Amino acid sequence: MGSGKVTSSALSELRGKHVTVAGLGVSGLPAAKVLHGLGAHVTVVNDGADERARAQVAELEALGVTVRLGDGTASDSGSAAGLPEGTELIVTAPGWKPDKPLFAAAGRAGVPVWGDVELAWRLRGPDAAPWLAVTGTNGKTTTVQMLASILRAAGLRTAAVGNIGVSLLDAVLGEEKYDVLAVELSSYQLHWAPSLRAHSAAVLNLAPDHLDWHGSMEAYAADKGRIYEGNRVACVYNVADKATExxxxxxDVEEGCRAIGFTLGTPAPSQLGVVEGILVDRAFVEDRQKNAxxxxxxxxxxxxxxHNIAxxxxxxALARAFGVSAAAVRDGLRAFTPDAHRIAHVADVDGVxxxxDSKATNTHAAEASLAAYESIVWIAGGLAxxxxxxxxxxGAAKRLRGAVLIGADRALIREALARHAPEVPVVDLDRTDTGAMLQAVQEAQRLARPGDTVLLAPACASMDMFTNYNKRGDAFAEAVRELGA
Incomplete structure (x- = not known):
């Protein structure tokens, strides 16, 4: 990773500065290496001391970076300040909660806290690619990947970056030159990115999530809303979700920046929407009162x-805000292939x-998934x-043929079904081993009729039974293949 694109002001700001990097992992390790390469005096603090962390420590210490495994909140002297001695800046991994003692100590000492996104933003060169940014409770990754596909179809040099794909630091400091970046940003990342100013940005939706991190729905929404600050061309919002508008x-946006809505219905002026099976634009056209x-x-x-049409x-909308043609939008959407475990059709067996949709790890995502099918045998459950x-x-009761429940918190879903869909047959599998998925699929097959959809949309996290949602989806697909064998 080179530093040839770094602005001279960023170099002078960071060279010789005492910087504490909070957290190792996906973002902390590259941040520490970049800062060290720019001449900063870097100290890394990390909560855990697992095998992966120790391997990263060895890599950093070989460069001359100081690393402390532990809670990262005490100084060399053990003073109550809670900051490593001489700290002038903290760069934090996005997962570190704002109520950490380290950040309280930074606030008392007047030490700024940046996330990896803030660091990347400040290190952009004078000819840096503009950012088209996306956040929301659900759909971020898919939307950013669709956006990158559309931008590529327009002949633009781009990458899907941020919370997915290429890291932002690599995109900003690497040798590859981009015309525009499609940037996925989580609420965590936005919380620690006060200077970010996108070309255009979208908030797809808002539903309660990560409230243990943010402290309240209001704080969560406010962090999501940071993505609009300083937008130059368009703030894209969801007409069906008033909170985004x-x-x-x-x-606080730049003069001339426009509010652009998207809707699954007929669009009003300054909106994109759907008319008789056609995606239409009434925002980026001449005489939008009359034309589409x-x-x-x-x-x-x-x-x-x-929800995928949304x-x-x-x-x-973001691509059109950047001046992309209608033909490129069509070609980019046609070329797009969704990631695994996102409403992925596995197979048809006996007409079912x-x-x-193992990625549906919260109720908002599961709601969108359930709305996509008319008659469903629902496999759900996990960590609520x-x-x-x-x-x-x-909301889904009238679509349910049956339900098969798995996982540690399945009783919560069973009780909701008893209250709101008492006529729906429910199979409650009293087991949390990974083999439960095969039994769940077999039970779903028994409940299903030709024309139905057996849908894995757990509405819960996976870690009670599986390493991650990918492993859960893989287990589902393998079980389905056994049915058809």
Missing amino acids: DLVREA QELAEVSDVNPPAP NALAAA AYVD KGATFDELVA
């Missing part, structure tokens, strides 16, 4: 589930479709992370 209204531009057909979106419209399921079940 409220964030646009509250944002056809962008693509609903069938060009893969898969054409309602993702496509948001991606199209089996669909893996404090969620409640009444609203989800009440």
Whole structure:
């Protein structure tokens, strides 16, 4: 990773500065290496001391970086300050919660705290690629990947970066030159990125998530809303989610920046939407009161589930804000292939479709998934992370043929089904071993009828039974293959 693009002001700001990097992992390690390479005096503090952390320590210490494994909140002298001696700046991994003692100590001492996104933003060169940024409770990764596909179809040099794909530091400091970047940003990353100013940005949706980290829904929404601050061309919001439009209204943007809505219905002026199976633009056209531009057909979106069409419209809005043609939007959407475990059709067995949406790890994502099918045998459960399921079940009740429940917190879903869908047959599997998935799929097959969809949309995290949602989805797919064998 070179530093040829770094601005002279960023170099002078960081050279010789005593910087504490909070947290190792995906973002902390490259941040520490970059800062060291720029001439900063770097100390890394990390909560854990597992095997991976120790390997990263060895790599950094070989460079001359100081690393302390432990809680990272005490200084050399053990003083109450809680900051490593001489700290002038903290660069934190996004997962470190704002209530950490280290950050309280930084606040008392007047020491600024940056995230890896803030660091990348400040290290951009004078000819840096503009950022088209996306956040939201669900759909971020898919939307950013769709956006990158559209930008590539327009002949632009781009990459999907941030919370996915290429790291932002690599994109900013690497040798590759980009015309524009498609940037996924989490609420954690936005919390620690006060200087970020995107070309255009979108908030896809807002639902309770990560509240243990942010402390409240209001704080979570406010951090999501930071993505709009200083936007130059467009703030893209979800017409169906008023909270996203409220964030646009509250944002301090550059003169001339426009609010652009996306909707699954017929679009009003300054919106993108759907008319008779066609994605249309009434925002980036001349005389938008009277005219609309056809962008693509609903069938060009893969898969054409309602929430994925919304993702496509948001991606199209950001691309159009950057001046991309309608033809490139169509070609980019056609070329896009979703990641695994996102409404992935696994197989049809005896007239029943089996669909893996293991990525639906919260109720908001599961709600969107359940809305995509008419008659469903639902496989759900896992770690609820404090969620409640009444609203989800009440909304989906009329679509449910049956439900098969797995995982540690399945009783919460079973109780919601009893309250809001008492006529739906429920199979409660009293086991949390990985082999439970095969039994779950077998039970779902027994409940299903030709024309139904057996849908894995757990509405819960996976770690009670599986390493991650990918492993859970893989187990589902393997079980389905055994049915068809």
